[in-house]
Amino acid sequence: MNTSQTPVAGASGSRAGMKKELPEHFRSYKHVWVFIEFELGRIHPVSLELLGEGRKLADQLGVELAGVLLGSGEHGLNDATGSCFAYGADLVYLVDHPVLAQYRNQPYTKVMTELVLKYQPEIMLLGATVLGRDLAGSVATTLKTGLTADCTELAIDDERSLAATRPTFGGSLLCTIHTLNYRPQMATIRPRVMAMPKPVEGREGRVVPYTPDLQEDSIVTKVLSFLPDDASEASGLAFADIVVAGGMGLRSEENIQLVRKLAAVLGGDWGGSRPLVQKGWIGADRQIGQTGKTIRPKLYIAAGISGAIQHRVGVEGADMIVAINTDPNAPIFDFAHLGVVADAVTLLPLLTEAFRQRLLVNRLAG
Amino acid sequence: MRIFVCIKQVPDSAQIRVHPVTNTIMRQGVPTIINPYDLFGLEEALRLRDRFGGTVTVLTMGPPMASESLRKALGYGADRGLLLTDRFFAGSDTLATSYALARLIEKAAEEEGMPQIVFCGKQTIDGDTAQVGPGIAQRLGLSQLTYVSAIDEIDPEKGSITVRRRADHGVQVLTSRLPAMITMLEGSNHIRRGTQSDVLRAAQAKITQWNAAAVGITDLSLCGLRGSPTVVKRVFAPAARSEKADMIPATGGGSATAAALIDAIFARQPALEEDLISAAGGY
Numbered sequence: 001m002n003t004s005q006t007p008v009a010g011a012s013g014s015r016a017g018m019k020k021e022l023p024e025h026f027r028s029y030k031h032v033w034v035f036i037e038f039e040l041g042r043i044h045p046v047s048l049e050l051l052g053e054g055r056k057l058a059d060q061l062g063v064e065l066a067g068v069l070l071g072s073g074e075h076g077l078n079d080a081t082g083s084c085f086a087y088g089a090d091l092v093y094l095v096d097h098p099v100l101a102q103y104r105n106q107p108y109t110k111v112m113t114e115l116v117l118k119y120q121p122e123i124m125l126l127g128a129t130v131l132g133r134d135l136a137g138s139v140a141t142t143l144k145t146g147l148t149a150d151c152t153e154l155a156i157d158d159e160r161s162l163a164a165t166r167p168t169f170g171g172s173l174l175c176t177i178h179t180l181n182y183r184p185q186m187a188t189i190r191p192r193v194m195a196m197p198k199p200v201e202g203r204e205g206r207v208v209p210y211t212p213d214l215q216e217d218s219i220v221t222k223v224l225s226f227l228p229d230d231a232s233e234a235s236g237l238a239f240a241d242i243v244v245a246g247g248m249g250l251r252s253e254e255n256i257q258l259v260r261k262l263a264a265v266l267g268g269d270w271g272g273s274r275p276l277v278q279k280g281w282i283g284a285d286r287q288i289g290q291t292g293k294t295i296r297p298k299l300y301i302a303a304g305i306s307g308a309i310q311h312r313v314g315v316e317g318a319d320m321i322v323a324i325n326t327d328p329n330a331p332i333f334d335f336a337h338l339g340v341v342a343d344a345v346t347l348l349p350l351l352t353e354a355f356r357q358r359l360l361v362n363r364l365a366g
Numbered sequence: 367m368r369i370f371v372c373i374k375q376v377p378d379s380a381q382i383r384v385h386p387v388t389n390t391i392m393r394q395g396v397p398t399i400i401n402p403y404d405l406f407g408l409e410e411a412l413r414l415r416d417r418f419g420g421t422v423t424v425l426t427m428g429p430p431m432a433s434e435s436l437r438k439a440l441g442y443g444a445d446r447g448l449l450l451t452d453r454f455f456a457g458s459d460t461l462a463t464s465y466a467l468a469r470l471i472e473k474a475a476e477e478e479g480m481p482q483i484v485f486c487g488k489q490t491i492d493g494d495t496a497q498v499g500p501g502i503a504q505r506l507g508l509s510q511l512t513y514v515s516a517i518d519e520i521d522p523e524k525g526s527i528t529v530r531r532r533a534d535h536g537v538q539v540l541t542s543r544l545p546a547m548i549t550m551l552e553g554s555n556h557i558r559r560g561t562q563s564d565v566l567r568a569a570q571a572k573i574t575q576w577n578a579a580a581v582g583i584t585d586l587s588l589c590g591l592r593g594s595p596t597v598v599k600r601v602f603a604p605a606a607r608s609e610k611a612d613m614i615p616a617t618g619g620g621s622a623t624a625a626a627l628i629d630a631i632f633a634r635q636p637a638l639e640e641d642l643i644s645a646a647g648g649y
């Protein structure tokens with residue numbers, strides 16, 4: 001049993017008379033924090049997206065926005081601090097220690113917990129990445145506070161409480177979750193769900209350094225090596241400007257190529273709905289949706305996809321959604337901008353050819 | 367080796383329906399399955415037992431009917447099933463769930479000895495949070511190894527383990543100490559078919575059932591709804607966009623439809639056409 005659990009946040013608070021007013025012991029919890037995921041010398045884009053979202057929450061609450069940056073100095077930590085300010089942070093808690101050079105659960109959990117207990121944030125946001133999910137669960141458990149996973153929308157309600165909305169099981173529902181009696185209120189948010197804010201170059205802020213008591217000897221897990229992915233061909237999907245995707249309406253594995261061809265003509269990337277992954281027609285890194293990739297392209301073309309909520313939340317950020325489906329009542333037409341009731345297997349090749357012609361003519365003319 | 371595997375009984379998501387009026391999940395008649403992600407941990411546990419001997423115990427917290435899932439796991443070859451069930455656990459969020467499961471693991475460890483590994487699934491398909499495993503690890507002081515794609519080396523005597531972990535930008539090779547909480551990545555193995563004798567044994571096996579008191583939980587305020595810091599305030603169907611999609615008539619043949627669709631796309635997004643012309647060069 002881990003007896004080092006810290007007495008916490010809310011644990012002492014009386015549970016009576018909740019909800020109505022902020023209990024006295026909550027008043028010391030203020031500010032919105034974003035955990036800055038910093039690996040291989042760069043900030044994960046989701047952390048910058050969360051600074052944008054955190055900025056809105058902090059302004060609404062009338063508090064400051066802080067980035068929490070852990071790492072080891074050799075790897076450009078100072079530049080990262082500057083980026084935090086440019087993307088909206090008022091201050092950065094900077095923890096620079098050799099033990100933190102590569103992410104490991106134990107020292108990161110220890111440092112995050114100590115920082116929370118010392119500086120008492122009201123809200124803490126993390127990316128729902130491999131790292132963020134590994135860390136958030138540990139930190140929330142140590143603090144005995146609430147953690148809402150994979151949120152797609154954040155807001156502050158009338159009672160100054162974080163309303164964290166996430167899709168829930170069942171195919172067509174969302175639920176809004178609050179952490180009423182505990183602080184901080186924690187949430188993870190998937191990459192690409194929140195818009196990337198525009199950086200303001202030269203924007204400044206305060207650096208609050210923190211020196212943790214960490215010894216390498218007491219960390220049980222060691223990183224023997226790291227085998228980086230080669231710039232995998234699918235890695236661009238989340239960031240592509242144009243995405244074409246197929247669903248079960250394609251009917252067969254061979255028809256995936258219809259989607260790929262259209263994507264190629266448009267210079268975009270391609271993907272599919274989850275059943276295609278489950279059938280083994282496409283790789284898991286091509287799945288779009290709640291449990292796959294979230295995309296924010298300028299143009300999204302969905303062929304033979306019904307538009308279940310888990311798919312919808314992954315594509316809603318697209319500037320324009322075009323749906324091709326044989327069923328005029330398919331839910332995807334409820335959120336697509338343009339729709340065609342047609343057989344995707346027939347229409348996709350025609351569309352590919354028509355796009356190709358059109359772009360060719362224009363290019364010659366231009 | 368002594369290995370525990372946490373499994374959860376979940377409704378088969380492919381078959382779930384939502385009540386159109388009340389917006390509640392209609393669970394009646396929906397078949398339940400073992401959370402698919404948990405089977406990767408179970409198979410890994412069985413493989414380790416094949417290599418080193420020992421026992422595999424499957425554990426779950428849930429309603430009495432969750433014992434069916436334990437029985438199913440025994441049919442794959444697990445040795446013992448433990449069910450923690452009590453009405454006080456109703457409405458548990460991940461913090462309350464990891465509390466209850468940590469107590470269950472400690473109680474089982476009193477009887478069987480402390481496990482060297484506790485396997486959890488990467489995440490569930492109903493909760494989908496991936497928080498319970500890390501919660502258990504934290505509460506029990508286990509080394510936390512999530513998203514493991516392979517166990518490269520393990521020495522139960524020395525208590526050392528080396529794994530490959532799927533990180534965001536590559537694979538981390540980590541060495542750590544046992545006892546550990548491990549979540550296996552999907553696709554890292556494939557659940558075996560149980561042998562005839564496993565299946566027979568499972569059908570007759572007695573599933574141990576404990577309630578909160580039996581695992582030494584005295585403070586019920588840490589359980590169920592009361593022990594859950596998160597509160598679900600609202601469940602709702604996503605709003606349709608205010609306007610529905612503009613429908614392009616699919617008349618006049620496929621080519622005409624394709625052309626009309628492209629016109630509509632570019633009419634709405636003129637900048638897109640420029641982008642495409644400059645970017646799609648070379649085709």
Ligand SMILES: Cc1cc2nc3c(=O)[nH]c(=O)nc-3n(C[C@H](O)[C@H](O)[C@H](O)COP(=O)(O)OP(=O)(O)OC[C@H]3O[C@@H](n4cnc5c(N)ncnc54)[C@H](O)[C@@H]3O)c2cc1C
Nearest residue numbers: 247248249273274289290291292304306310326327344379
């Ligand atoms: C916890 C959880 C997480 C999930 N995560 C994801 C996720 O990340 N991503 C995801 O996509 N799904 C996810 N799902 C699954 C999701 O609920 C849906 O089941 C899935 O998106 C449906 O895929 P589909 O639209 O391709 O297939 P279907 O639902 O089978 O729909 C096929 C559609 O194609 C149409 N069609 C049929 N023939 C044609 C044709 N010839 N031409 C054109 N249209 C045709 C049909 O009218 C229908 O609308 C998740 C589910 C759960 C429970």
Ligand SMILES: Nc1ncnc2c1ncn2[C@@H]1O[C@H](COP(=O)(O)O)[C@@H](O)[C@H]1O
Nearest residue numbers: 372427486487489490493495496497498
């Ligand atoms: N009620 C439960 N009983 C047993 N194990 C559970 C339970 N809930 C969650 N788990 C374990 O924790 C993992 C992650 O669950 P979750 O945090 O809900 O995504 C699951 O894959 C299971 O291994």
